Every structure is written in C-alpha cells, then in structure tokens.
Amino acid sequence: MTITPFEALACPIDGSVLQLKGRSWQCDAGHSFDIARQGYVHLLPVQNKRSKDPGDNKEMVAARKRFLAAGFYEPIAEAVFQAVFHETHCEAAMACMDAGCGEGYYMRYLAEKMPDAARLAMLGLDISKWAILSAAKQDKTPAWVVGSNANLPVLPETLDCILCLFGFPVYREFARVLRPGGEIVQVDAGPDHLIELRNIIYPELKEPRQPPSDAPEGFTAVDTSAVRFSLTLPDKQSVSDLLAMTPHLYRAGAEGLARVAELESLTVTVEATVKRFKKN
Known part of the structure; x- marks a missing residue:
C-alpha cells in the first residue's frame, strides 16, 4: 500500500493552483500560506470566518481524541472503511478527503486498514485549527488543512x-x-442515536430531523447501510467526552447538563446511517 499527502490544493482567495515552495503554498497571484511547524496549512481566510475561532475548541478536540482513541466508535469506522474500499476501489489509486476530519481518527483508520494493493492520497480538512493541530501531531502523512466545506481549497475534479x-x-x-464517478461517503445520526443521553438531558424529546431521502443534485444514491450497537461508557470521563462531541453540549439547559455530570457510567444506543452517493 502507498499513502501520500494530497497536493492538488487551490488558493482560497482566487481559486488558482497552489504550488509548494519551501515551507509555504503559493499561487501565481502572490498569495502565500505558510506551513506550520506541526505540518498543517491554514487555508481559511479571515473574511470567510464566522467567528474568531470557528469549529471545535481545544477542550472539545481533546475530548474527541480521548473518546475515539478508546475505540468506542470503531464499528462506525469499520463501516466507513467498507464503504470506501468497496469492490472497485480495492486496488485503485484514490484521492480521499475527510471534510470535517476532526482530529483525524477516521483517516488514520483508513490508512491502517487499507488493502495492500491500494494507493491513497489523503487530505483532512476542518474549520477548527485545534482539530487540525491535533491531527497533524498524530500523523504527518496526510495533508492537513484548516478550511471550510463552503469554499474548499481544492482544485476542480x-x-x-x-x-x-x-x-x-x-x-x-x-x-x-x-471527479466524474467520484463518491461521497456520508454518515448521519439515526433516530435513536444516543437516545438515552438525550432523555437525560432534555425534559421532552423533539422528533429527530430526517435527512433527505433523495440523492443530492448531481449525484446518484449507490448504497445505504445502518450501524447500530449498544455502547457502555464506564466512567465520568467517557460520558463527559461523549457529550462534548455532540451539539447537545450547547443545546442543553443547565439542569440537563447537571444531570449528566452526576452520572458514574452510561449505556447508550449508537445508530448511524452510512450512505454512498456517486457523482453523475
């Protein structure tokens, strides 16, 4: 197997080709983006930020790192691996991006499990500089980029x-x-995902928002599978870390958060839907 950093990066200001020159990425218009000493590059212009420090903060990233390193979500990682390396990709050369990669757990899982005959160029992108910093510290092989899904610093196709x-x-x-025929592997929470945690946090549960059943414009739905399992979190730290990975940390009221803080352990249902969409 061969793993390399993805290098077809685009200038986030004008969309032109970025070329690696020494310790910076530069375009012909003179825009330059230095590579941090940890190995990542910041390609999120100030004008594209919605806040001073967007995305997960340092504490949330640390919680996610602890939780995922403990293997709690390995069944999801395995389902993602199976969706990426299906029958036509087992021996192919691929360029793969994790859009919202966090601290890089799923990219590292792909790299560890990929078939021997496969060749993989990897790009991890997240709007949180803390997430990308953590990812770059753990693995130097992929390209790690601070950037936004709304304006991907990636060349077309x-x-x-x-x-x-x-x-x-x-x-x-x-x-x-x-590229034409390229695929999205998308994972969304199922209706019962973490329902036990939600029942503790909220006085009344809302009906879960259902993702659209149709493929997005320009894509064809290829496959859908479900991952569902029971997960026991054995201590306060793992319960706290799970909460920090979810939007419930901000949505919950003080009373709900206090109830979670009192838990010594918790068993939750994990339910996720894995979908593959192919570009037409």
Whole structure:
C-alpha cells in the first residue's frame, strides 16, 4: 500500500493552483500560506470566518481524541472503511478527503486498514485549527488543512472520495472537486442515536430531523447501510467526552447538563446511517 499527502490544493482567495515552495503554498497571484511547524496549512481566510475561532475548541478536540482513541466508535469506522474500499476501489489509486476530519481518527483508520494493493492520497480538512493541530501531531502523512466545506481549497475534479461524517455537507462544493464517478461517503445520526443521553438531558424529546431521502443534485444514491450497537461508557470521563462531541453540549439547559455530570457510567444506543452517493 502507498499513502501520500494530497497536493492538488487551490488558493482560497482566487481559486488558482497552489504550488509548494519551501515551507509555504503559493499561487501565481502572490498569495502565500505558510506551513506550520506541526505540518498543517491554514487555508481559511479571515473574511470567510464566522467567528474568531470557528469549529471545535481545544477542550472539545481533546475530548474527541480521548473518546475515539478508546475505540468506542470503531464499528462506525469499520463501516466507513467498507464503504470506501468497496469492490472497485480495492486496488485503485484514490484521492480521499475527510471534510470535517476532526482530529483525524477516521483517516488514520483508513490508512491502517487499507488493502495492500491500494494507493491513497489523503487530505483532512476542518474549520477548527485545534482539530487540525491535533491531527497533524498524530500523523504527518496526510495533508492537513484548516478550511471550510463552503469554499474548499481544492482544485476542480481532483478527488475520488469525500468523507462527511456527522458533518455539514456542501454538495455543490463536493460536486466541484470530485471527479466524474467520484463518491461521497456520508454518515448521519439515526433516530435513536444516543437516545438515552438525550432523555437525560432534555425534559421532552423533539422528533429527530430526517435527512433527505433523495440523492443530492448531481449525484446518484449507490448504497445505504445502518450501524447500530449498544455502547457502555464506564466512567465520568467517557460520558463527559461523549457529550462534548455532540451539539447537545450547547443545546442543553443547565439542569440537563447537571444531570449528566452526576452520572458514574452510561449505556447508550449508537445508530448511524452510512450512505454512498456517486457523482453523475
């Protein structure tokens, strides 16, 4: 197997080709983006930020790292691996981006499990600089980029696969950067995902928002599968870390958060839907 960093990066200001020159990525117009000493590059212009420090903060990233390193979501990682390396990709050369990669757990899982005959160029992108910093510290092989799904710093039609795992898909951008026949592997929470945690947090549960059943414009639905299992979190730390990985940390009221903080352990249902969409 061969793993390399993805290099078909685009200038986030004018969309032109970025070329690696020394320790920076530069375009012909003179825009330059330095590579941090940890190995990542920041390609999110200030004017494209919605806040001073967007995405997960340092504490949330640390919680996610602890939780995923413990293997709690390995069945989801395995389902993603199976969706990426299906029958036509087992011996292929692929360029793959994780759009919203967090601290890089799923990319590292792909790299560890990929078939011997496969060749993989990897790009991990997240809007959180703390997430990308953590990812770059753990694995120097992929290209790690601070950037936004709304304006991907990627040249057109240069990717074969995009992962969007519990994230925010921007299908027009995904269509722009995928080659014809390229695929999205998308993971969304199912209706019962973490329902036990939600029952503790909220006085009344809302009906879960259902993702669209149709394929996004420009794509064809290829496959859908479900991952469902019971997960026991054995201590306060793992319960706290799971909460920090979810939007419930901000949506919950003080009373709900206090109830979670009192838990010594918790068993939850994990339910996720894995979908594959192919670009037309």
